[in-house]
Every structure is written in C-alpha cells, then in structure tokens.
Amino acid sequence: MRKRKKGLSFISGLLMVGILAACGDADEDANSAQNGTEPDADANNGEITIGQINWAENIAVTNMWKVILEDKGYEVDLTLLDMGATMMALSSDELDASLEIWLPVQDANYLEEYEDTINFSEATWFDNAQVGLVVPEYLEDINSVEDLNANKELFDGQIIGFDPGAGTMEVTEQLIEDYNLDFELLPSTEPAMIAEIGSKIENEEPIVSPLWSPHWVFSDFDLKFLDDPKNTFGETEKIHHATRLGFEDDYPEVSEWFNNWKMDDQEIAELINYVEGAEDPLDGATEWIDENQDLIGEWVN
Template identity: 70%
Template structure:
C-alpha cells in the first residue's frame, strides 16, 4: 500500500511538472506575441539611389532595434511597384509626387497603398549641367548647343519615374537629343569625369542628393514645367500592410526629414564601409528625432 502511494505521488509530481512546463511555454509564446516581433520579417525594396540607400538602411536599423527582421531587396522602380502589388514586398520608401511617379500612382492606385503622408517636402527634379557652362541655362538652350553634348542626355535607371518624365521633356521641347539609360552610380561617375576635365554634360538629377555637395551643378530652367515644381516624397506599402503592421505603418506616417537631416544621413551612409553602420551612427546622433517618429 505504501509503495502504491509513493508511486502515485511520484506520478502526480511528474504530471504537475508537465503542466507547469506547458503553462510556461504557453505564457512565453503569448508574451512573445504581445511584446515581441522577432518572428516578423519585413521586406523593403531598395533602389540604388543615394537617398534611397540611406533611408532604407536607416529604417532597417530602427526596425531591427525594435525587434523586427528586415530584409532589403534591391530592385528597380518598376519591379518594386509590381512586387508591392503582388505582396512580395511590404514597403517602398520613395515615391515622388505629384509628377515623377504619377504614372505609377495612376496605374497601381487600386492595388498598392500610396501614403498621403510625406517624409520630404521640398524635392526638386530637372536637367542639370555644370555651372561653368554659362551659355546653357534653360532646356530651350539645349538644341542650340546640341554638338556640345553630342546630342546625349546621360541618364540612370530605365523605368525610373524621372527617366519617363525626361523622355516626355524631350518630346515637349522637340529636343534633338537621345536619353542614354545606365544606373545612378554610372551617371554620377560620368558627371564627375566630365567636371574633372571641364567638359560639358547634361543629366537628369534630383535634390536631395549628395552630388550637389561634391560638384557645382545648376538646374536648367524648365519653362514648360514638364518636370513640375516642388516634389514631395511619399512611401508605399502592399495592401494589408497597415493591418499586419499597425505600429510600423504609424511610424512611417510620422517620419519627416529636412534638407540638412537627409544630407547628413546620406553623408554618413556613403562614408561608412557598411551602409547600415553609417545609418546607425546617424541614428545615435539624432535619437530625439527618431524617437518622435516611433513614439
């Protein structure tokens, strides 16, 4: 009888341990769902533009500090929008409106969420030339100096909104020029080479951009306003993103930067061996600003 009681007590102890262990696991899982997001992966599209590399790495650093697993996927603009539509991407952080990316908004407004909020409000886009080309100050001057530029406008990524607008500009002004696509780094390298030799070059560019701190460039007047006036930079997300990530959605909507802040971020990112390290350094020095976004 005593042996039977001992066995029963032993079995009860084992059952109690099993129940407590199970409860502990359940509590850990529940707490993890409520306060932790380590299992949640965010996929953000990155375009090889200086400011885009800077802000995508900045948000990767911010979100990973909050417990998210962030994957940056390098794509061109057209593929980025299609990936948002299909749900393969969660977010794209750079949509220029009302002009540069207007055709994407028109085509995908029912299948992609374009934010009403903006994170940069004083962007500018247009054709630029070195300031030493004193005789070229307007798009209207280009045909007169066609031979100076070999009839070429040095472009960047095909499919980018600004490239589409530049093609429209060529039509609007009846320019006898060809737009040559390449990539942003290749275009910037061409600009640097031309300025180093004090040669003429014309290219589509935008501000904010770190190139303006390196070289003396001027925007050409655009009398027909093909490039538009002041552009604002928005973000876009896949459908359902706000429901799946309400906090991140709110943080993106709170995000706001000025010329100095984005300029410094680009400088930090470009000056670091690893862009993420540069972004983290900038965040450390601007923690109060970041805290305003993720409050």
C-alpha cells in the same frame, strides 16, 4: 493576417531573394488571451521586406529604417530591385514596403497603374524635393532646357541618364518630346551617371543629366538646374512611402512610425553622407541614428 504569396515568377532573374510568406503565431496569441492581454498586432510576424533601389538617398533611408526596426525587434530584409519591379512586387504582396515615391509628377505613372493594388501613403517624409536637367555651373550660357538644341553639338546630342524605368527617366523622355529636343536619353545606372558627371567636371567638359535634390552630388560638384518653362518636371516634389495592401493591419505600429517620419534638407543630406562614407551602409546609418536619437524618437514614440 493576410499571407503574402511565395515565389517571384513574374520577375524571375531580377535581384530579389529571400522573401518569405508571412504567418501568425497562434500559440502566442492564445497565451496572451489567457493572460488577459491583447496580443501585439505587429508581433504576429517580425519579418518585414523593404525594396531598395540603387539610388543614394534610397540606400540611405532603407538602411536607416532597417537599423531602427531591428532595434525594435523586427527582422528586416532589404531587397534590391528597380522601380518597376518594386511596384509589381508590392502589388502582388511579395514585398512589404517601398520608401521612395515621388509625387505629384515623377512617379505619377505608377500611382495611376497601381493605386488599386498598392497603398500609396498620403504622409510625406520629405517636402522640398526638386527634379530637372542639370549642367555644370561653368556652362554660363546654358540656363534653360530651351538652350539645348542650339548647343546640341556641345553635348553630342546626348542626355546622360540613369536607371531605365525610373519615373524621372520617363519624365525626361516626355521633356524631350515637349521641347522637341534633338537629343537622345542614354540610360545607365545612378553610380555610372554620377561618375560620368564627375569625370566631365574634372575636365571642365559639358554634360547634361536628369538629377534630383536631395542628393549628395550637389555638395561635391557645382551644378545648376536648367529652367523648365513648360514645367514638364513639375515644381516641388514630395517623397512618400508605399506598402502592400494589408500592411497597415498587419503592422499598425510600423505603419504609424512610417507616417510620422519627416526629414529636412540638412538631415537627409547628413544621413546620405554618413552612409556613403561608411564601408558598410548599415554602419553609416547606425552612426547617424546614434547622433539623432531625439529626431528618431519623434517618429517611433
């Protein structure tokens, strides 16, 4: 089994803890050989570290997989990182998996930079994602990105964004350039951005932000995507997962389960609502899993 490096020198100070070196159990393998059985490849190391990003759908699916895998006997650590640090950690074998890679547009920069040092899955778990700038439905005269400059004062020349380094934030910067928008993109966090959207809508004030679907916010607020004639954000996005090189050899069973994983709009929306509504995300994920055993069985059987 390929060993992962210990330490996080290149991202010291980030929120990453408890990633341990992988090691095999030679005695167990030897006993299996004596008994005439092949050792389970995944049994060499029961610990899997998954990167978690502070986005609603990412929190939902990482907690879902933590529950599923721990029910199967694995030990799963969720490590909170931003997208850039996640890619670096996967590339240096300090992280096993990231469950949310948006392609072909949003995370194309990471694919280009790390395609030789990270395994980006061809399999997708969500096939109908959308990304773009959104405004409240009550802004009836603003329906396209091309309408923004003429209404700059209405928005104070600001696009309210989320995590710096996220692929969608970089694409939004490209969109500002493509449309020659006289706007500034303000980074924050996803929770802060959603709170600002909620505050503005409560007072029927204007706001424009980059957002994506699937996301629970569309069930709580009446928002619309702005037309993007230059197609900077792309059309339909698909969500993939990524793993460190060697993960498929070390954990063939889990790799197969990740590749089998598929969700539709209703399933991911319901999972997000369960996780968001629970005091502990694991409790929400567990409840959703208990009610969707047939679906889970399609992935892990």
